Amino acid sequence: SLIQYEDFTTIKWLGEGSFAKVYLISKHNKLQVLKVINLGQLAGSLRFVAEQELQLLKTIHHPNIVTYLGGEVRGNDLFIVLEYCAGGDLAKLIYQRVQQGGPRFSEKRIVSWALSIASALNLLHTKGILHRDLKPHNIFLTLGNKSVKLGDFGLARVTEGDINMPRTIVGSPAYMSPEVANGLPYDGKADMWSLGCCLYELATLQRGYPYEQVHVEGEYSKGFNEAVISMLSRDPTKRPSAADLLINPFLRAVAGPRS
Numbered sequence: 001s002l003i004q005y006e007d008f009t010t011i012k013w014l015g016e017g018s019f020a021k022v023y024l025i026s027k028h029n030k031l032q033v034l035k036v037i038n039l040g041q042l043a044g045s046l047r048f049v050a051e052q053e054l055q056l057l058k059t060i061h062h063p064n065i066v067t068y069l070g071g072e073v074r075g076n077d078l079f080i081v082l083e084y085c086a087g088g089d090l091a092k093l094i095y096q097r098v099q100q101g102g103p104r105f106s107e108k109r110i111v112s113w114a115l116s117i118a119s120a121l122n123l124l125h126t127k128g129i130l131h132r133d134l135k136p137h138n139i140f141l142t143l144g145n146k147s148v149k150l151g152d153f154g155l156a157r158v159t160e161g162d163i164n165m166p167r168t169i170v171g172s173p174a175y176m177s178p179e180v181a182n183g184l185p186y187d188g189k190a191d192m193w194s195l196g197c198c199l200y201e202l203a204t205l206q207r208g209y210p211y212e213q214v215h216v217e218g219e220y221s222k223g224f225n226e227a228v229i230s231m232l233s234r235d236p237t238k239r240p241s242a243a244d245l246l247i248n249p250f251l252r253a254v255a256g257p258r259s
């Protein structure tokens with residue numbers, strides 16, 4: 001059933017994710033997204049941490065990041081208001097291509113998305129925030145698929161109240177770095193592995209568990225392959241950081257001038 005509060009109207013139900021109910025809402029005549037996360041078991045002190053974390057997330061503004069517009073704990077639920085991305089998510093776009101039997105996404109398009117997400121990750125990582133669940137499902141498209149925006153970052157910390165060295169296992173198995181899967185300490189390079197998995201999937205239209213040799217056949221160039229392979233190095237220190245990816249001369253040339 002749809003929720004109604006004095007400050008917004010629910011337009012429609014967008015879906016139910018792994019831990020949240022998601023609605024399209026209208027607030028002051030603007031379309032926004034409301035995520036309702038049940039905090040059920042979360043202790044009082046952790047609720048406080050959840051609200052503090054949300055305050056931090058609200059300070060993050062970047063053209064390739066889904067903006068956190070508001071959030072508060074109401075009863076047992078955490079309400080989070082987000083920027084609405086009318087183009088849906090990348091997982092749906094990939095699914096459509098798979099259903100239609102192709103064509104694959106062009107290298108220029110994938111690289112342009114990759115640099116956008118690297119730019120978003122670079123900001124998060126410099127602020128000490130890891131995404132921890134980077135996957136096509138959490139990469140959103142704006143109206144007319146003009147640009148991509150990274151969403152759902154930092155939520156694990158909000159819901160767990162875990163502000164120390166991240167050792168908890170979160171994320172989706174298909175996109176999870178070896179160090180995360182093995183319960184080892186990890187850093188921003190874990191997100192770079194996940195981004196590598198996304199690029200692999202965009203290029204092949206197949207979800208890989210690319211632990212072995214990665215090679216993207218056909219229309220993709222050597223420079224592109226090498227970038228994806230380096231992101232999928234089992235040793236995190238061998239992976240490029242988000243900042244490294246942004247200055248990769250080959251990728252920059254493929255993407256062309258960025259607006």
Ligand code: ADP
Pocket residue numbers: 014015016017018019020021022033066082083084085086088089137140151152
């Ligand atoms: P969870 O993160 O709990 O798994 P989801 O992110 O899967 O929840 O959200 C459920 C649905 O809502 C998905 O279909 C997703 O595309 C959509 N959605 C989530 N956030 C946005 C947003 N900011 N703009 C547009 N659609 C969104």
Ligand code: MG
Pocket residue numbers: 017137138152
């Ligand atoms: Mg999500």
